[in-house]
Amino acid sequence: MLAAVAVLTAGLAAHGTRQAAVLTDEGLSAHKRMELFSTLSRRVGEYAVLAFEMGNATMADEDRQARLSERRRIVSDAFAMLEEAVVANVLAVPETDAAERTRRATQSLAVARLAAQFDDLDRTLASHTGAVAADRTALRIALDGFASRFSPMLGVQIEEERRNRDAAFAAAEDLRARLTALAVAAAIAAPAILLLVYFGLVRPLLRRLGAATAAAGLLGDETLDFSLPVTQRDELGLLFTRINQMARRLERRRQRVDVDRARLEDLVDERTGALRRANERLSRVDSERRRFFADVGHELRTPLTVILAETELGMTADMAQKDEALSIIRTRAQRLNRRIDDLLRIARSESGQIEFxxxxxxxxxxxxxxxxxxxxxxxxxxxxxxxxxxxxxxxxxxxxxxxxxxxxxxxxxxxxxxxxxxxxxxxxxxxxxxxxxxxxxxxxxxxxxxxxxxxxxxxxxxxxxxxxxxxxxxxxxxxxxxxxxxxxxxxxxxxxxxxxxxxxxxxxxxxxxxxxxxxxxxxxx
Known part of the structure; x- marks a missing residue:
C-alpha cells in the first residue's frame, strides 16, 4: 500500500509537472499574442497617422498610394502573424474539449472583424484617391469612425490576452503549491493513516463513489435527468444532495442562457440593420453635399460671363452703348452679389448661425x-x-x-x-x-x-x-x-x-x- 501511495504521489507529481508546463506554455502564448495585438495597434496607428498627414499634404496620387501601400503591407503582415498565433492557440486544445475550442475560436472571429474594419478603411482611402487631400473633413470622419470601432475591440482583445496570461501563470503557481503540499502531506500522513483510511473509509466510500460515478456519467446528457444516489445521511450523502441541487440549478441557468442568447442575437441583428441604414443615410447626405458645391461654379459663371462680355463691348463702343453696357454690368453684378449672399446664408444655416x-x-x-x-x-x-x-x-x-x-x-x-x-x-x-x-x-x-x-x-x-x-x-x-x-x-x-x-x-x-x-x-x- 505504501508503494502504491508512492507511485500515486509520483504519478501526481509527473502529471502536475506536465500540467504546469502546459499552463506555462499557455501563459507564454497569451503573452506573445498580447504583444502581437500591441504591435498591430502600433502598425494600424502609424497607417492612420500617415493617411491623415498625406490628406493634409499636397502630393501626387502615385506617391500617396505608394507610401500607403508600404504601410498597408506592414499592417497585413501583422494581421497574418496574429492570425497564425490565434489559430495555433485554437489547435492546441484537444478536440474533446469543444467548449474551450469554441471560446478560443471566437478570438479568431474578432481578429477577422478587425481585419475587415481595416480593409474598409483602406478601401475608403483608396476610393478618394486625389480627393483625399482636398476633402479633409471626409478623411477625418473616416479615420474617426474607424478609430471609434477598431480601438475598443482591439483593447478588449489585449485585455483578454492579459487575463489569459495571468490566469495561466496563476494556475501554474497554484498547481505547484498544491503539488508541493500534497507531496509533503503524503510523506507525513501515509505511514500513519494509510491502513486506517483504507479499511475504515476508503473501501466503503469507493463503493458509494462507484455508484456516484455511474450516475455522474449522465451529467453531460441533456436528455437524461442527472441525480447522484443518496443512501446515507453522512457528509458524502449531504455532498451528493448539494451536487444534485447544483445540477438542477445549472440546468435552469443553462435554459435561461439559451433564451438570453437568442434574444441577444435578435438584438444584434436589429442594431446591425439600424447601423446599416444610418450609414446609407450618411452616404446619401455626403453625395448630395458634394453635388451641391459642384453646382456653385455653374450658377456663378453665367453672370460673370455676361459682365466680362459687356466689359469688352463697352471698351470699344460709343458712349450710348457704354451706358447700356454699364447698366447691364450693374444689373448682373447685383444678381451675382445676391447669389453670393445666398451662399453665405446657406453656409450660416449649415452651422446654425442664421440671423434674420x-x-x-x-x-x-x-x-x-x-x-x-x-x-x-x-x-x-x-x-x-x-x-x-x-x-x-x-x-x-x-x-x-x-x-x-x-x-x-x-x-x-x-x-x-x-x-x-x-x-x-x-x-x-x-x-x-x-x-x-x-x-x-x-x-x-x-x-x-x-x-x-x-x-x-x-x-x-x-x-x-x-x-x-x-x-x-x-x-x-x-x-x-x-x-x-x-x-x-x-x-x-x-x-x-x-x-x-x-x-x-x-x-x-x-x-x-x-x-x-x-x-x-x-x-x-
Whole structure:
C-alpha cells in the first residue's frame, strides 16, 4: 500500500509537472499574442497617422498610394502573424474539449472583424484617391469612425490576452503549491493513516463513489435527468444532495442562457440593420453635399460671363452703348452679389448661425426679384411663366431669405417639370394671411419622394443644378416667420406639383431699397 501511495504521489507529481508546463506554455502564448495585438495597434496607428498627414499634404496620387501601400503591407503582415498565433492557440486544445475550442475560436472571429474594419478603411482611402487631400473633413470622419470601432475591440482583445496570461501563470503557481503540499502531506500522513483510511473509509466510500460515478456519467446528457444516489445521511450523502441541487440549478441557468442568447442575437441583428441604414443615410447626405458645391461654379459663371462680355463691348463702343453696357454690368453684378449672399446664408444655416434681418417685406417685390434671378434658367428651358401677383401685401421678415425661398420653389418647379413646361406663380391675400403658390404642369412627385423632399439637400430623380434653399430649409424659414408651407401633388388632372407658402400679413410699406431692386428686376426682364 505504501508503494502504491508512492507511485500515486509520483504519478501526481509527473502529471502536475506536465500540467504546469502546459499552463506555462499557455501563459507564454497569451503573452506573445498580447504583444502581437500591441504591435498591430502600433502598425494600424502609424497607417492612420500617415493617411491623415498625406490628406493634409499636397502630393501626387502615385506617391500617396505608394507610401500607403508600404504601410498597408506592414499592417497585413501583422494581421497574418496574429492570425497564425490565434489559430495555433485554437489547435492546441484537444478536440474533446469543444467548449474551450469554441471560446478560443471566437478570438479568431474578432481578429477577422478587425481585419475587415481595416480593409474598409483602406478601401475608403483608396476610393478618394486625389480627393483625399482636398476633402479633409471626409478623411477625418473616416479615420474617426474607424478609430471609434477598431480601438475598443482591439483593447478588449489585449485585455483578454492579459487575463489569459495571468490566469495561466496563476494556475501554474497554484498547481505547484498544491503539488508541493500534497507531496509533503503524503510523506507525513501515509505511514500513519494509510491502513486506517483504507479499511475504515476508503473501501466503503469507493463503493458509494462507484455508484456516484455511474450516475455522474449522465451529467453531460441533456436528455437524461442527472441525480447522484443518496443512501446515507453522512457528509458524502449531504455532498451528493448539494451536487444534485447544483445540477438542477445549472440546468435552469443553462435554459435561461439559451433564451438570453437568442434574444441577444435578435438584438444584434436589429442594431446591425439600424447601423446599416444610418450609414446609407450618411452616404446619401455626403453625395448630395458634394453635388451641391459642384453646382456653385455653374450658377456663378453665367453672370460673370455676361459682365466680362459687356466689359469688352463697352471698351470699344460709343458712349450710348457704354451706358447700356454699364447698366447691364450693374444689373448682373447685383444678381451675382445676391447669389453670393445666398451662399453665405446657406453656409450660416449649415452651422446654425442664421440671423434674420427682419423688416417690412413686399412679397410682390420679392417674387419679382426671384423671377429676375432665375431669368437665365427660365430662358434656357423655354419655360412659360404665368404671373398673378397681387400688390401691397407686406409681411414682417427677412427680404433676402423670403426671396430665396420663392426662388427655390420656382427653381424646383423648372427642374422637375422639365423643359417647355408652364409654371404659374400666384400671390393672393386670404383674410389676414398672404398665400403664394408655385404650380407646374409636370409629372408630379411620387409618394415616396413626397416623404423625403423636406430632408436637407434632398432632390428628386430629375437631378439638375442650382443651390437654392431646399424644402427642408425653406420650411424652417417659413415657420420661423410665423407661416407654414404645403405641398400638393398631383394638384390638377392627375399631374403637376403645387407648393404653397402662407405668411401672416403686416400693414405698412416696404423699405425703399427693395423697391429700387424691383425696378431693376423689371427693367432687366
Amino acid at each position: 434681418d427682419r423688416r417690412l417685406v413686399d412679397l410682390h417685390a420679392a417674387a419679382m426679384l426671384a423671377l429676375e434671378d432665375l431669368a437665365p434658367l427660365i430662358k434656357r428651358n423655354r419655360v412659360t411663366i404665368d404671373q398673378e401677383l397681387a400688390g401691397d401685401l407686406f409681411v414682417d421678415g427677412d427680404a433676402d431669405w423670403l426671396r430665396q425661398v420663392i426662388g427655390g420653389l420656382l427653381e424646383n418647379a423648372i427642374k422637375y417639370a422639365g423643359a417647355n413646361c408652364r409654371i404659374s406663380i400666384v400671390l393672393t391675400a386670404r383674410e389676414d394671411a398672404a398665400e403664394l403658390w408655385v404650380r407646374d404642369d409636370g409629372p408630379g412627385l411620387e409618394p415616396r419622394l413626397q416623404e423625403r423632399v423636406f430632408e436637407r439637400f434632398a432632390r428628386g430623380d430629375a437631378g439638375g443644378r442650382g443651390f437654392g434653399v431646399g424644402l427642408a430649409l425653406a420650411r424652417w424659414i417659413v415657420e420661423d416667420h410665423g407661416g407654414r408651407i404645403r405641398l400638393v401633388s398631383p394638384w390638377k388632372d392627375g399631374r403637376g406639383t403645387a407648393v404653397g407658402v402662407i405668411l401672416p400679413l403686416t400693414k405698412g410699406e416696404a423699405m425703399p431699397l427693395e423697391q429700387e431692386e424691383l425696378h431693376d428686376a423689371r427693367a432687366d426682364s
